[in-house]
Amino acid sequence: MLRIFEFLYKIRTFLLFVLLEFLAVWMIVSNNSPQGAAFFNSSNAWAGKALEKQSEVVQFFSLAEANASLNSENALLKQKLLRHQAQPDSLPLQIDSLLEVRYKFIGARVIANSLRLSQNYITLNKGEKDGVKPGMGVFNSQGVVGRIKSVSENYAVAFSLLNTSLMLSAKIKTSDVFGSIQWNGTTSSEAQLLYVPRHVKVSKGDTILTSGFNAVFPEGILIGQISEVAVNQKDPNYLALTVQLSTDFSRLTYVYLVENPAFQELDSLQNQSVLTND
Amino acid sequence: MTSRNIISYSFLILTLVVVQLLFLKNLAVFGQAFGFLYLLGLLVLPRTLRTIPLMVLAFFLGLCIDVFFQTLGMHTSAATCFAFFKHIWLKISSPSGSYEESEELSLSQIGFVRYVSFALPLLFLHSLVFFVADHWGTGTFISVVSKSFFSSVFTFFLTILVQLLFFKRKRGIL
Numbered sequence: 143m144l145r146i147f148e149f150l151y152k153i154r155t156f157l158l159f160v161l162l163e164f165l166a167v168w169m170i171v172s173n174n175s176p177q178g179a180a181f182f183n184s185s186n187a188w189a190g191k192a193l194e195k196q197s198e199v200v201q202f203f204s205l206a207e208a209n210a211s212l213n214s215e216n217a218l219l220k221q222k223l224l225r226h227q228a229q230p231d232s233l234p235l236q237i238d239s240l241l242e243v244r245y246k247f248i249g250a251r252v253i254a255n256s257l258r259l260s261q262n263y264i265t266l267n268k269g270e271k272d273g274v275k276p277g278m279g280v281f282n283s284q285g286v287v288g289r290i291k292s293v294s295e296n297y298a299v300a301f302s303l304l305n306t307s308l309m310l311s312a313k314i315k316t317s318d319v320f321g322s323i324q325w326n327g328t329t330s331s332e333a334q335l336l337y338v339p340r341h342v343k344v345s346k347g348d349t350i351l352t353s354g355f356n357a358v359f360p361e362g363i364l365i366g367q368i369s370e371v372a373v374n375q376k377d378p379n380y381l382a383l384t385v386q387l388s389t390d391f392s393r394l395t396y397v398y399l400v401e402n403p404a405f406q407e408l409d410s411l412q413n414q415s416v417l418t419n420d
Numbered sequence: 421m422t423s424r425n426i427i428s429y430s431f432l433i434l435t436l437v438v439v440q441l442l443f444l445k446n447l448a449v450f451g452q453a454f455g456f457l458y459l460l461g462l463l464v465l466p467r468t469l470r471t472i473p474l475m476v477l478a479f480f481l482g483l484c485i486d487v488f489f490q491t492l493g494m495h496t497s498a499a500t501c502f503a504f505f506k507h508i509w510l511k512i513s514s515p516s517g518s519y520e521e522s523e524e525l526s527l528s529q530i531g532f533v534r535y536v537s538f539a540l541p542l543l544f545l546h547s548l549v550f551f552v553a554d555h556w557g558t559g560t561f562i563s564v565v566s567k568s569f570f571s572s573v574f575t576f577f578l579t580i581l582v583q584l585l586f587f588k589r590k591r592g593i594l
Contacts, residue, residue, distance in 0.1 A: 154472070155471050155472055155475075155504070158472055158475060158476075159475060159500065159501075159504040162475060162476075162479050162496075162500045163497055163500055163501065165479075165496075166479075166482070166493045166496040166497030166500060167493065167497060168493070169486075169492045169493030170492065170493030170497070170553055170556075171493075173492035173493060186487070192441075192488070193488065196441075254445075254488075254490065255446075256445070256446060256489065257446070258446065258448040258451060259491065259554050260554050260555050261491070262490075263490035265490065299490065327555065327563075328563075330451075
């Protein structure tokens with residue numbers, strides 16, 4: 143028995159090394175599984191505060207640009223609003239449930255962002271207090287940005303679209319054919335559109351929008367444009383499409399969060415029907 | 421280690437962490453070379469600090485960086501690995517007796533040639549562990565190796581630059 147203890151004492155450095163590495167790997171795994179609880183990520187209060195102060199200084203220099211883009215978006219929205227404003231009418235109309243507004247929007251500011259790794263995350267300055275929930279979609283005036291991963295009281299962390307574990311449902315605008323957008327980890331301005339069958343006619347420059355099938359994003363938010371069309375080498379039944387992303391991830395400042403209140407209902411319904419199928 | 425040393429090393433590590441967090445966060449030269457300057461703090465600590473305390477220090481240092489970088493566990497595992505292999509590599513790479521126990525392992529103390537052979541492989545190991553964790557299951561072998569290589573070389577130049585600019589020539593730091 144004593145020998146065993148002596149032996150263990152002799153290799154104590156190695157044992158501690160293994161223990162610490164095990165802890166680190168456990169952290170990596172629990173941080174990367176979407177459902178896994180996030181313990182010490184930057185949405186915790188201290189780190190969040192420090193990052194917020196830093197971003198306040200850095201983003202001061204891009205204020206003019208942010209203002210201009212908000213302004214132009216405002217103008218566009220005003221124009222659209224004018225078209226939708228109800229004309230006084232003598233005909234009484236029941237409000238149609240089809241036209242019911244299904245989505246809720248929240249504005250937020252990006253306080254930390256990375257784009258050089260293969261698992262990139264974005265930290266936002268809105269949290270549980272402001273009604274942010276895990277699973278909400280994130281986009282800005284340029285296009286889709288990502289999806290909320292975890293939330294603390296005052297801050298939230300989102301998967302960037304530049305995260306190889308995030309997949310979004312997308313469609314080609316002209317043909318309404320749908321597929322999945324996923325980033326392959328190489329360039330921060332391009333992503334891949336997967337599962338588009340080979341018979342579909344696709345050309346360079348076609349617009350890619352969110353499909354609305356996954357109920358995270360409303361239908362029709364811009365993702366990007368097709369920049370390259372080729373046949374998938376691994377599986378020749380599908381096309382390999384490269385999409386030039388419309389969002390400039392290196393300059394994210396203000397973003398919108400979108401929630402579909404019916405998401406829970408839809409999701410559980412879809413899960414149920416999958417269960418009964420098999 | 422004297423208390424004066426402990427204070428000056430703590431100050432050095434703290435400064436490096438702040439620089440890493442504020443300035444080197446989104447810096448990647450040509451999208452390939454990352455700068456992990458905080459490793460300089462672990463690198464120059466003399467051998468009187470044994471592997472176990474060094475490893476614990478590296479663990480928490482990595483954790484601190486991870487919390488801010490949203491890379492939970494990646495810097496932690498890489499820095500711990502770095503600390504574990506530091507003394508082993510020192511023993512392998514240099515004939516016995518060529519280092520004094522209390523000697524600071526900085527450029528001015530051990531000379532350029534020994535510094536290269538001591539620091540560069542350790543930095544490469546750190547980058548390799550980091551990028552393997554980052555690319556796990558998604559990236560290609562080539563991109564992991566090339567990113568590790570360029571990052572370690574870039575970090576190496578950063579450590580030399582900092583030492584030339586801010587370390588005192590003969591003794592002590594800052």
